Amino acid sequence: MNKPLTDVRCCDCGRLLFKMEDGALRGALSIKCPRCRAYNSLRPASPVPDRPERAGKDLLCGCSSHPTT
Secondary structure (H helix, E strand, C coil): CCCCEEEEECCCCCCEEEEEECCCCCCCEEEECCCCCCEEEECCCCCCCCCCCCCCCCCCCCCCCCCCC
């Protein structure tokens, strides 16, 4: 079944720039409107982490510049 598409319009003149599925935008996007030449910047609503949290994030990295306890 097809997902509904969301219209993305220019913030200044309202021209339709493109259509996308929800969650299709993973990074920042900047697009210039061909009608009014305004730059439109888009970011995802909630970023999806690329990798899971590591278990020992409080551990030292192993270099000698950290103080030891």
